Amino acid sequence: MWVTLSSMTTEDVLLRLAGEIDDLGRRLAVVGSELRTVRADQPQQAEQPKPAEQPQQPPQPQPWSLPPQQQMPPPWPPHPWQPPRQYYVPPQAPYQPVPRQTLGEKLGKEGAGSRVLAWVGGAVTLLGVVLLLVLAVQRGWLGPLPRVLVGAAFGLALTGAGVWLHRKPAGRTGAFALAWTGIATLYLDAVAATSLYDFLPVLAGLAVGLAVAAGGLLVAVRWESPLLASVVVVGCVVCAPMITRGFTPELVAFLLMVQLATAPVQLRRDWSSLTLAAGVPPLLASVISSAVAHDGRQNTVAALGAGVIGIALALIVLRRRENDPAALAVLATSVVPALVAALLLPKAQAVPVAAGAGVVLLAVWATRRWWPGIAGQLAGLAGLLAILQATVTQFDGPARAAVLLGEALLLAVAAVGGRNKFALAAALGFATIGGLIGVFFDVTPALLMVYRIRPAADVAGALAVALLLLAVSVALPWAAVRLAVFRGPADDLPIWLVAGVSALYGAAGVVLCGSLLAVPGRTGFLLGHALITVSWTIAALVLLLRGIDVVALRVIGLVLVGAAVLKLVLFDLATLDGLARVGAFLGAGLVLLAAGTRYARLVASR
Incomplete structure (x- = not known):
C-alpha cells in the first residue's frame, strides 16, 4: 500500500508540473493571473496546522504484520488546465486627419468679426486718405507742401493711436489695423514728397522710407507680431521702386x-515670414535691374552684393534654425543675380563673376559640418551650377566637353575620398552634360562610321574627349560601388550595361582617333575599325574568363561577343576592304576560338 500511495503522489505531482509547463508555454502574457488562481485554490491547505509530533516508539517486530508506514503529507491536488482568458481590446479607430477649417468656420469664431472689421476699416481709411489728397489736388485746397505735411501728420497720428490703443488687450486688434494704416500712409507720403513734388532727393526719400521701416519693425518687435513686421517690410519694398523711378542699382x-536692418530681428525672433520678405526682394530687384541693363558694371556690383549678403544672412539664420524653409530659399536663390548678370556681360567679365560665385558657395559646401541640416548640400548645388555656367561660357569646341568630363572625373575621385554621395551625384550630372556635348559635337557617330578627311586638330580633340569619356565611364561605377550606392553587376545589371555601352563608345573613339592620327587617311580609318572589332572580342574574352562565378559578367561578355559579330557582318564586311577586312575577321575569329577553348576548359575543370 505504501508503494501504491507513493507512486500515486509522484504521478500527481508530475502531471501537475506538466500541466503548469504546458500552461506557461501557452499563456506567458497571463502568468501573473494564473499564479493568483493557484494561490486562491489552496487557501485551506496552507492554513491547516501541522499534526503534533508523536514520540517515536521503537517498533515491535511482529512476524504477521508489515512495518508501520511513515506518515506522508497529503498529496498536492492537480491543478486542472484552464484556457487562457480573453481580454477585450477595443478596436483602433482609423486615422482621420484633422479637418481644415473652412472660411465660414473661421469667420464664425468669436472675435473674427472684429479683426475683419478692423483690417477692412484700415484699408478703407487708407483709400480715403488717398482720395482726400486727390481731391485736395484737384480743387486746390492745399498746396503741395501742406499736403505732404498733412499726410505725414495723419500717418503719425494713426500710428500713435495704434500704439496707445495696444495698451489694453481688448483694443489690440484695432491697434494693429491703425498702426498698419499709419505706416502705409507714411510710405505714400514719402513717395509723394520724392517722386510727385520733388521736395526730397531720391536718397533722402529712401532714407525716410528706411526710417519708417525701422520704426515699424520696432513696433512689431514690441508687440511680438511677425505679421506686422512682414507687412512693414513688404510696404517698404513696394514703395521703394516708386521713389527710385524704376529698378536701378x-x-x-x-x-x-x-535686409540688413531686419537682421537683428531675424536673429532674435524665429520669424520665417520676415526672412522671406526681406531676403527675396533684393535678389528679384537685382535680376530685373540686370535685365533692364542701365549700367552693366553697377548692376554686376549690386548683384554680387545681393548674393553675398543673402548667403551670409541665410547661413546665420540657419545656424539658429536648422532647415528653416525661408532661409533655405534665400540661400538657394542668392546665386541667381550673379548668374543673370554674367549672362549679359562680355566673356572676359562673365567668367570671373560666375566662377567667383561658384567658389564662394563651394567653400560653404566644403565647410558643411559647420552648417546644420541641408544648408551645405544646397549651397554646393548652387555653386556647382555656377561653375557649370562658367565652364560653358569660357570653353567652346572639344575643350568644352573635355573640361566638363574632367570636372566629373575630379568630382568622382573627391566623392570616394570624402565618402560624399552628393559629390558623386554632381559628378554624374557633369558627366552626363559633358558626354552629351561630346557625342553631339566631337566624337559623333558620323566620325566613327563615315570616313571623311578631318583636320588633325579636330581628331586630336575628339581623341581627348573619347579618352575622358572612357575614364568617366569606368570611374563612376567604381565610385558608386565604393560608396555602396550601387551593387555589383549581378544586382544592378541595367546600370552596368549603360556604363559598359558608354565605355565601349569611348574606347571605340580612342582606337579610331588614335589610328587616324597615326596613319592619316582612309588606311587609318580601316585599321582603326579592324582594331575596334578585335578589341571588342578581347574585352569579351576577359569578361567571360572573369565571369566564371559571376552571372552578370558572363552575360555582358556574351552580349559583347554578339555585338562584335554583328559589327563584323553588318559593318566591317560592307565597309572594310583588303587587308583591313581580312585582319578584322581573322583577328576576331582567332580571339573567339581562343576564348571558346579556354572558357570550355575552365568550365570543365570546375
Missing part, C-alpha cells in the same frame, strides 16, 4: 539696407 542697394 540704387534700389538694390536700398533693399539690401532694409
